[in-house]
């Protein structure tokens with residue numbers, strides 16, 4: 001039985017201008033380099049873009065249309081703190097799909113993919129909120145026999161960097177209270193922290209993914225940049241609920 005394969009790109013921070021730069025690094029060519037690197041790997045069943053797709057500029061989404069608008073596989077989007085909600089919502093046309101839960105069964109290997117919004121208005125940290133958590137609880141309640149991957153922008157655990165841990169998921173405890181009721185959840189995947197993170201919480205694999213532009217220094221108490229280049233992540237979801245995944249750094 002074939003594994004399901006996803007490619008994740010996160011924190012692309014695109015500007016309306018093709019030469020827009022974040023602290024000196026142009027974010028569009030940086031994202032393109034990550035896409036080109038990923039093209040050398042086995043083709044995915046879907047692409048996941050996990051927030052901060054643009055850097056506060058709605059014009060940045062046009063670059064996603066140009067680069068991925070002809071994708072033959074679904075491109076799932078969710079917002080980060082820098083996304084512009086109405087402009088992101090307008091991206092909800094094939095091959096793009098904003099948020100929602102998606103059953104992947106085309107390989108004879110069933111997985112549920114749940115794309116969650118943690119965007120909280122005018123805040124850098126994230127929050128799911130009671131309504132979204134109740135909806136997640138209901139969704140998971142109807143899919144008890146299907147291995148599930150939850151995807152969002154903000155990390156629901158501390159990543160070991162004081163300044164970043166202060167701007168994570170505000171209602172992480174409530175999130176885990178829901179997840180702990182549904183043992184079919186096998187992985188949680190996020191962006192936001194601009195660095196690689198690997199962890200395990202019971203049977204749930206925890207995965208944070210570097211940005212396609214610049215990175216933050218792991219373990220730093222205060223804001224600090226890392227010198228590493230663009231990164232992205234592939235995931236293989238197996239029929240027995242196991243996840244194989246690795247971060248790739250663009251050479």
Ligand SMILES: [Fe+2]
Nearest residue numbers: 052080081192
């Ligand atoms: Fe972010």
